[in-house]
Amino acid sequence: MAEWREASSANFVIYADDDEQNIRRFSRQLELYHSALEALTGEDLPAPSPSNRLTIFVVKNDREVRRLMGEGPRRIAGFYRPRAGASIAVVPRVKTGGDHTAFPMIVLLHEYTHHFLISAGASMGPRWYDEGGAEFFASAQFPHAGGISLGGPARHRMGALLHGREVKVRELLDPASFEAGMEKASNAFYARSWLLYHYLTFAEMRQGQMEAYLGLMGKGLGTMKAARQAFGDFDQLDRELKLYLGRPIRSFSFQPGKLGVGSIMVRQLDEAEAAVMPLVMRLRSGVGPDQAAQLVGEVRKIAVLYPQSAPVLSALAEAEVDAGNMRRAIRAADRAIELDPQQRNAYVQKGNALFRQAAQADDRDAAYTAAMAPFMALRRLEKDHPLPLIYNFHNYLERARPPPAEAVQGMERAIRLAPFDQSLRSDLAQYYLKHGKFAEARPHLASIASDPNGGFLSEAARRVVRRIDAGVKGEDAGRQLAALLTSPTFYAQEGAVSAVKEGGE
Incomplete structure (x- = not known):
């Protein structure tokens, strides 16, 4: 039997089939990294509500990561899905005691940097800046004596810097370059972005230039004009970068005890939880219809063996929802809540199932009112859980009724609680656009537009922002613009995925 453990801290929940010493050290390093980010950025983030922490699943190897992701490159070192109340990262087993930070840890730190900065309300910048910054911070070291250093040499990018394609500063700064072919040289792009970010951070002659660049862009100046x-002269900057690469690399260091970590609780999962954990990871990673039909059968077998386990029954409710069996899901969720009234995921799955049933109900008003009950109970357990606010907003939209001001304000609050989930911004922006409220929609669209992993949705948001800035008016125009935005529905529980290949993102 696997010895699955949970490490719970202020900002993370980790599940790993690992010994207590390693998972505790892993958790401590992540919290130390979070504190270092706060110290270097000047941000002081409030602790997220328990369900809104980043959940990290640690699996045996890269093959398991790839299997859970279900798509993407052959060689992958981890992936991250940002979702309100259900953000996850999946990485292979992380070695925490070596002299150098293992690559899966760098992958995780890179993605958590994005998660942290968005949570802090930091405006996203051009792609080179966002990714170069994430590479800069994620090149962290955890000395044996304790403490942490950030901003050191990106060893995993040195091969690309020394022997790969030389990406010119002009290519980095021009947003059209990536789409025009830089994507085929993504390792070189990330490596060079790190180098430029590092140089502008530490070079004395360049102090203040990166802040000036971002400030000029914030005033509406285009990225190339601002740069x-x-x-100044891009060719001169290229020459300086070439020289800088051959010099000793500086970093920011924090001595042991300088940064707070907070308490870390480690517990070994009981036999039932350990048995269902591999299936929970598959559920949380996202499954298609065929996979859901197979997976629910596997979870049912575990539930037969452990009929008194609330976590197993909660997982069964989730599997039944994914498989489209709403009545079964509600029964499993009710039983899980009966066994453990603190089982938050059971409330989520019951509410999710009731919402799906309500769409087909004869009395839709009564059905949607009943569907909100589990989420109201969830909010009593966890007042800052974003899902009750999100479902309350959709409760009105699903019935084709205008949401009252408090429901719209609730959705705005949900976005503040989970700003990393761009689907929430898309949903609210579409609502505002359909009602001709362009000023209210624009900040949400701008955030989506600047998301480095936003794909088609980011491009659609950029198009809509340009139309708004050109002075578009009227609800008819707003409805046409809203139609340009295509995001996964909230109920599908699908978020954007950021995956990192070995040697490059």
């Missing part, structure tokens, strides 16, 4: 004004 020329802030950085």
Whole structure:
């Protein structure tokens, strides 16, 4: 039997088939990294509500990561899905005691940097800046004596810097370059972005230029015009970067005890939880219809063996929802809640199932009112859980009724609680656009537009922002713009995925 353990801290929940010493050290390093980010950025983030922490699943190897992701490159070192109340990262087993930070840990730190900065309300910048910054911070070291250093050499990118394609500063700064072919040289792009970010951070002659560049862009100046004004001659900057690469790499270091970590609780999962954990990871990673039909059968077998386990029954409710069996899901969730009234996921799955049933109900008003009950109970357990606010907003939209001001304000609050989930911004922006409220929609669209992993949705948001800035007016125009935005429905529980290949993102 596997010895699955849970490490619970202020910002993370980790599940791993590992010994207590390693999972505790892993948790401590992540919290130390979070504290270092706060210290270097000047941000002081409030602790997320328990369900809104980042959940990290640690699996045996890269093959398991790839199997859970179900798509993407052959060689992958981890993936991250940002979702309100259900953000996850999946990484292979992380070695925490070596002299150098293992690559899966760097992958995780890179993605958590994005998660942290978005949670802090930091405006996303051009792609090179966002990714170069994430590479900069994620190149962290955890000395044996304790403490942490950030911003050191990105060893995993040195091969690309020394022997790969030389990406010119002009290519990095021009947003069209990536789409025009830089994507085929993504390792070189990330490596060079790290180098430029690092140089602008530490070079004395360049102090203040990166902030000036971002400030000029914030005033509406295009990225290339802002770059020329802030950085000067691009060829000169290229020459400086070439020289800088051969010099000792500086970093920010924090001595042991300088940063707070907080309490870390480690527990070994009981036999039932350990048995269902591999299936929970598959559920949380996302499954298609065929996979859901197979997976629910596997979870049912575990539930037969452990009929008194609330976590197993909660997982069964989730599997039944994914498989489209709403009545079975509600029965499993009710039983899980009966066994453990604190079983938050059971409330989520019951509410999810009731919402899906309500769409087909004869009395839709009564059905949607009943569907909100589990979420109201969840909110009493966890007042800052974002899902009750999100479902309350959709409760009105699903019935084709205008949401009252408090429901719209609730959705705005949900976005503040889970700003990393861009689907929430898309949903609210579509609502605002359909009602001609362009000023209210624009900040949400701008955030989506600047998301480095936003794909088609980011491009659609950029198009809509340009139309708004050109002075578009009227609800008819707003409805047409809303139609340009295509995001997964909230109920599908699908979020954007960021995956990192070995040697490059």
